[in-house]
Every structure is written in structure tokens, then in C-alpha cells.
Amino acid sequence: MxxxxxxxxxxxxxxSSPPPTGGSPNNSPTLSLRxxxxxxxxxxxxxVRDRVLxxxxxxxxxxxxxxxxLGELSAGQEAKIIVDxxxxxxxxxxxxxxxxxxxxxxxxxxxxxxxxxxxSKPVSxxxxxxxxxxxxxxxxxxxxxxxxxxxxxxxxxIHRGWDPLVVNIWPAILLIYFELAIMTxxxxxxxxxxxxxxxxxxxxxxxxxxxxxxxxxxxANSSSSASARFVFRALYYLLPNLTNYSAxxxxxxxxxxxxxxxLLAIAYAIVYSALLLAAASLIFGRRNFK
Amino acid sequence: xxxxLLLISILIAGLGAAVALAHVMDARRIxxxxxxxxxxxxxxxxxxxxxLGFNGLAAxxxxxxxxxxxxxxxxxxxxxxxxxVSFSSLAxxxxxxxxxxxxxxxxxxxxxxxxxxxxxxxxxxxxxxYAIELLNSGIAANPREWRLYQHLGYVxxxxxxxxxxxxxxxxxxxxxxxxxxxxxxxxxxxxEGGSRNSAREMYRHLYDSSKDKxxxxxxxxxxxxxxxxxxxxxxxxxxxxxxxxxxRCPVSWREISGQLSAAxxxxxxxxxxxxxMDATGAPLDPSGVAYWLEGCDVELGKETQVPRK
Numbered sequence: 001m002x003x004x005x006x007x008x009x010x011x012x013x014x015x016s017s018p019p020p021t022g023g024s025p026n027n028s029p030t031l032s033l034r035x036x037x038x039x040x041x042x043x044x045x046x047x048v049r050d051r052v053l054x055x056x057x058x059x060x061x062x063x064x065x066x067x068x069x070l071g072e073l074s075a076g077q078e079a080k081i082i083v084d085x086x087x088x089x090x091x092x093x094x095x096x097x098x099x100x101x102x103x104x105x106x107x108x109x110x111x112x113x114x115x116x117x118x119x120s121k122p123v124s125x126x127x128x129x130x131x132x133x134x135x136x137x138x139x140x141x142x143x144x145x146x147x148x149x150x151x152x153x154x155x156x157x158i159h160r161g162w163d164p165l166v167v168n169i170w171p172a173i174l175l176i177y178f179e180l181a182i183m184t185x186x187x188x189x190x191x192x193x194x195x196x197x198x199x200x201x202x203x204x205x206x207x208x209x210x211x212x213x214x215x216x217x218x219x220a221n222s223s224s225s226a227s228a229r230f231v232f233r234a235l236y237y238l239l240p241n242l243t244n245y246s247a248x249x250x251x252x253x254x255x256x257x258x259x260x261x262x263l264l265a266i267a268y269a270i271v272y273s274a275l276l277l278a279a280a281s282l283i284f285g286r287r288n289f290k
Numbered sequence: 291x292x293x294x295l296l297l298i299s300i301l302i303a304g305l306g307a308a309v310a311l312a313h314v315m316d317a318r319r320i321x322x323x324x325x326x327x328x329x330x331x332x333x334x335x336x337x338x339x340x341x342l343g344f345n346g347l348a349a350x351x352x353x354x355x356x357x358x359x360x361x362x363x364x365x366x367x368x369x370x371x372x373x374x375v376s377f378s379s380l381a382x383x384x385x386x387x388x389x390x391x392x393x394x395x396x397x398x399x400x401x402x403x404x405x406x407x408x409x410x411x412x413x414x415x416x417x418x419x420y421a422i423e424l425l426n427s428g429i430a431a432n433p434r435e436w437r438l439y440q441h442l443g444y445v446x447x448x449x450x451x452x453x454x455x456x457x458x459x460x461x462x463x464x465x466x467x468x469x470x471x472x473x474x475x476x477x478x479x480x481x482e483g484g485s486r487n488s489a490r491e492m493y494r495h496l497y498d499s500s501k502d503k504x505x506x507x508x509x510x511x512x513x514x515x516x517x518x519x520x521x522x523x524x525x526x527x528x529x530x531x532x533x534x535x536x537x538r539c540p541v542s543w544r545e546i547s548g549q550l551s552a553a554x555x556x557x558x559x560x561x562x563x564x565x566x567m568d569a570t571g572a573p574l575d576p577s578g579v580a581y582w583l584e585g586c587d588v589e590l591g592k593e594t595q596v597p598r599k
Contacts, residue, residue: 073354076501077404081354084346091343211342242343249346253401 035123036131043105043135052101052139055093059147062089063154078158083169083252086151087176091248093147094140094180095207101139102187103199105132106284126281133188133277140180148173165254171262172251178269179245183207185276186240192284209235210242240272338398349399356391356405357504360412376511376597380415389413389420396424400431403438404502410441411505414448421445436468437499443479444492452483471495490516511597514576518596521565525573525581525588528553539586547571 047053066085070078106129109115118128151173152166186206190199209216213236220232244265247257341348363383364375375383392405392413406428413421425442432438439462446455460476462468475495478488490513497509528549532540540546550565550573567573572580573588577595581588590596 073357074350075357075404075408075504077350077353080346080402080404081350084350088344088347208342212339215339246343246345248343249349249399250401252346252399255401 032127035121036127036134039118039123039128039131040134040138043132044138047097047101047136047139050101052097053143053146055097056143056146056150059086059089059093060150062086063150067154067157079155079163079165080252082154082158083151083165084248086147086154087169087172087248087251090144090147090151090173091176091179094144094176095183097140097143098136098180098183099187099200099203099207102136102184103191103196103203105136105188106191107196107199125285126277129188129192129280129284130277133184133273136184136188137181140184141177144173144177144180165252168254168256169251171256172247175245175247175257175262175265178266179242182210182240182242182269182272182276185273185280189276189280189283192280193287206239207242210240211246213239213241214243241268244268337394341398345398346402349395349402349405352391352395352398353402353405356388356395356408359387359391360385380412385412385416388416389424392424393427396428396431400428403435406438407441407500407502407505410445411502411508414445418445418449434465434467436462436465436472438462439465439468440472440495440499443475444496447479447483447489447492450484452479455483456480469495486516486519511595514596515598517576518590521573521575522581522588524553524565525550529586529588533586540583543567543570543572543580543583 063082063086066082067078070081070085074081106115109118115128119125148170151169155163155166155169183203183206187199187203190202194202216232216236216239220229220236223229223232244261250257337348337352338345360383363385367373367375367383373379389409392409395405396402406425409421409424413424422442422445425438425445428435428438429442439458443455443458443462446452446458456476456479458476459472459479463470463473463476471491475488475492478491482488493509493512493516497506497513500506500509528546529540532546532549543550547567550567550571553565565573566578568580570580572583575581575590575594575596579591579594579596582591590598
């Protein structure tokens with residue numbers, strides 16, 4: 001653990017070293033990207049060192065247990081239940097990682113005072129946040145990818161061979177990943193100005209409300225008061241609409257969402273995450289660390 | 291080392307004590323059936339909103355709960371009565387929560403077909419209105435799913451409403467992906483809805499289209515019942531012919547075994563099975579148990595697996 005700050009700073013140092021061709025090194029887009037990726041790589045390594053990926057062991061045990069015992073309990077619905085169980089666990093574990101690791105990304109650096117070492121390098125606070133965000137997204141990507149492969153293998157095991165669900169579940173997995181990317185952004189936003197406990201709580205609330213966003217819209221439409229209508233409508237657009245990422249039940253029936261809705265959901269996740277990161281950078285940029 | 295051993299001992303002893311206490315508490319708990327039948331406080335629609343995207347998993351949970359509920363009721367019935375539960379005695383199980391459990395499961399995941407199929411098979415034995423409500427909600431959510439029309443047609447057939455059953459089979463037969471026999475069943479149901487042959491055909495299609503072992507078992511039993519009805523009809527004819535010729539009823543199967551052997555060659559053209567006989571000449575029912583000769587009538591044996599209704 002004690003090696004981490006030196007790792008991070010060393011990587012940023014090497015990313016900041018001027019290119020052999022010369023020019024204005026510190027602000028070139030290539031260098032900025034290299035610095036951001038150095039932070040991202042470090043955040044990923046830190047998550048791995050923190051044994052975040054150990055949740056995969058629990059996940060695999062859950063799937064093995066499900067694959068073995070569900071046949072007895074589900075009256076021929078093993079495949080559906082394995083997909084529901086696997087993808088729901090993927091979302092749940094991912095949300096927990098996004099929340100509990102996400103809220104600690106910035107706080108830990110402040111607490112250990114390694115942030116000062118990093119920010120003393122030619123790294124902007126925005127780059128620092130973006131790097132942390134990408135690092136956790138990479139961790140979640142590996143997590144989701146391995147879990148998806150686990151579910152696919154469990155389906156092959158249940159069917160004793162090929163099952164079309166093995167392919168059909170992947171669009172839903174992709175949507176889960178982008179939902180987690182949004183939640184990571186939310187966690188990072190809250191952690192940029194709040195304590196970890198409060199950030200975790202607020203992020204969890206956003207996760208819950210995000211799945212009720214259609215109710216917010218319905219409330220806005222059914223409300224007689226103009227101000228209430230405005231408030232609910234504003235909340236509907238302000239909070240992430242996570243219902244667009246709920247494709248688990250459909251995936252368990254082999255239903256693949258149409259390409260347009262998947263692409264729109266991905267575009268929404270990218271835009272919303274960019275907004276969250278911009279807001280987090282704005283707040284974090286004004287924070288006084290003295 | 292000593293400290294570790296002590297801690298491990300405490301862990302083992304604690305675990306043992308916890309298991310023992312759980313056993314004591316389980317034993318003290320009154321096996322109150324009403325406790326298991328506590329009403330569902332959350333409706334399907336509310337449950338769906340509360341599940342935060344985990345509605346598929348929640349639907350699976352309610353589905354497995356439905357199966358456990360029926361299973362528990364069967365075990366309790368067989369423990370407290372000196373009888374096995376058959377399909378015809380499902381009404382005696384007091385499955386009052388089953389319609390709600392299936393409804394919640396299908397509301398949480400309207401594309402989940404297994405609860406509809408299970409409901410279509412089991413609920414008509416309790417109250418066919420529940421089955422109709424469940425299947426109509428299924429058709430509303432999945433208007434292009436021909437299997438739901440098949441199941442609803444079956445429920446109406448069970449109610450002897452052959453006209454409605456025919457309409458549903460015909461409507462389902464027009465949907466994309468529906469097998470040709472759906473339309474044929476629609477026509478057959480209209481022409482001879484109450485006949486044994488149409489029942490047999492319907493059960494066979496139900497068997498072929500089902501993946502649920504419980505449903506397949508039920509269908510197998512019903513097909514056995516239909517075959518047995520054919521058997522008994524044929525045996526009664528042989529007995530009647532014997533009575534007419536001899537002026538009395540046969541005392542043993544051996545007296546009419548020759549006639550039964552001759553008759554079985556031409557019997558049951560619809561079921562496709564020939565009447566088997568044991569070494570004593572007694573005809574065997576589809577479950578392999580000898581029929582019982584009672585004067586001039588024939589009855590199912592005591593050990594038979596063939597449902598009586």
C-alpha cells in the first residue's frame with residue numbers, strides 16, 4: 001500500500017516528461033491524455049490491490065450454487081433464473097463497487113495526503129478526477145466482463161451445450177456496464193465535496209430514484225400545481241434515468257433490445273457522465289485543501 | 291497457538307450452540323398453516339416498482355415460492371390425510387394464495403411464461419376465474435404469444451365452454467409462429483368439444499409444448515385416464531355380451547379372457563395402445579394395475595395411478 005503514491009507520482013512523472021521532439025510539453029493534448037491514463041491505470045491497480053475483484057469469487061460461488069440447485073427448485077426454468085440471478089448480481093455488486101470504491105477515490109487521496117504530491121505535478125484537478133473515474137470504470141469493465149463470461153459458462157453448463165442466451169444476454173450486460181458508469185460518476189461527484197459516508201448514502205439514493213424516474217414524470221404530468229409540475233419535471237431531467245438500462249428480465253427471455261435503444265442509452269450514459277465529471281471538476285477545483 | 295486454538299474452539303462451540311438453539315426454536319414453533327397463508331401485502335405492480343430493476347429476479351423468487359407453496363401444501367395434506375394428492379384433489383389443498391403468487395410473478399415479469407402455464411393447469415381445479423384472469427393479463431402483455439391462447443382455450447374447455455375454447459384456439463392459430471394444429475384444434479373444439487378424442491389431442495399438444503415436469507406429469511395422468519375410460523368401455527361391452535349369452539355376470543377375468551383378447555385387437559384405435567393382460571387374464575390399466583371386476587362392472591384397482599376424475 002505504501003508504494004502506491006510513489007507509483008502514481010512516478011507514472012505521472014514519466015507521463016509529464018517532454019517528448020523528444022520538443023515543443024510545449026505540459027499542455028499538449030497527448031500529454032494530458034497520458035497523465036489522465038496514468039492516473040486511471042493507478043486507480044485500477046489500486047482497486048485490484050484493494051481486492052475489489054474478490055467479489056468475483058462470491059459471484060462464481062453464487063452461479064455454481066444456482067446452476068446446481070435451481071434445477072430442483074425452478075421447474076425447468078434454470079436458464080432464466082441463472083440469467084436473472086447472474087445479471088442482477090452483476091448490477092448489485094457493480095453498484096456496491098461504484099458506490100463504495102467511487103466515494104473513496106478522492107477522499108483516500110486527501111486523507112493520505114498523496115493528493116498534494118499528485119497535484120504538485122502538472123496535473124489539473126479535472127484530469128485527476130477523470131483519471132480516477134476511468135480507472136474505476138476499467139475495474140468495473142473487467143468485473144462485468146468476467147461476470148458475463150461466468151453467466152455464459154453457467155448457461156452452457158445447464159444446457160450441456162450451446163444456448164442462444166449465451167449471446168443474447170450481452171446487450172443487457174453492456175447496458176448494466178453503462179448504468180454502473182453513471183453511478184461511478186455520481187459517486188465521484190458527491191465525493192468531491194462530501195464525506196464518504198454521506199456520499200455513499202446520497203449515491204445510493206440516486207440509484208433508487210433513478211429507477212423511479214418514470215414515476216417522477218408521471219407525478220409531473222398528474223400534478224395540478226404548476227410549481228410541483230416544474231419541480232418534478234426538473235428532477236426527472238436532472239436525475240439519471242436508470243430505467244433505460246433495465247434489460248435483465250427481457251434478456252432472461254432471450255429478448256435483445258433494439259440497436260437504437262442500446263446506442264441511445266450508451267449516448268445518454270456518456271453525456272450524463274460527462275456532465276457529472278464536469279460538475280465534480282468544478283466543485284473540486286474550488287476546494288481548498290489547506 | 292494456544293490463543294488460536296481457543297478461538298477456533300469458541301467458533302465451533304458457538305456454531306454448535308446456534309444450530310442447537312435454532313432446532314429448539316423450530317421445534318417450539320407451532321406448525322400453523324395459517325401462518326404460511328399470510329396474505330401478500332404487496333401487490334405485483336407495487337412490487338415491480340420496488341425492485342429497482344431486479345424485477346426479473348423477484349419474479350423468479352415468487353415463481354419458486356409458488357412451487358414451494360404448492361409442494362408444502364401437498365406434503366402437509368399427505369401427512370395429515372391417509373391419501374395421495376392427485377390432480378383432481380387439488381381443490382382440497384386450500385391453495386388460496388396461489389393465484390396471488392402467480393399474479394405477482396407475472397406482473398413483475400409479464401414475459402415469464404412458466405407461471406401462466408402452471409396457473410392454466412392448476413388454477414382451474416380451484417377456481418377457473420383466477421386462471422382466466424391470469425391468462426387474460428398474460429395475453430394483454432404478450433398479444434403475440436400463441437401459447438397463452440392455447441392455455442386459455444384449455445381453461446375454457448375445462449369449463450365446458452367449447453365455443454369460447456374454439457375461438458381462442460382459432461385466434462391463437464393465426465398468430466405468427468403458431469403451429470398448424472392450433473387452428474385444427476379450434477375447428478375440432480367447435481365440432482366435438484366434449485369428446486374424448488379432442489381431449490386426448492389437446493392433452494398431447496399440451497404435453498409437447500410444455501417444459502414443466504409437473505404439467506407433463508398431470509397431462510400423462512389425464513391421458514392415462516382417457517385411455518382407461520376407453521378400456522373400461524370396451525370391457526363393459528365384453529361383459530354385457532357375456533351376460534347376454536350366459537345370463538349371469540362373469541365371476542373371474544379368466545371366464546372372459548378369450549373375448550377380451552379378441553376385443554383388444556380392435557380396441558382403442560384413438561389412443562394407439564392395446565389392452566394388456568396379466569398371467570391370470572385380468573386386463574391391466576394404463577398404469578399397469580389390474581382392473582377390478584365387480585359383478586357386471588369394471589373398476590380401477592386400488593393401487594392404480596390412473597386418476598378417477
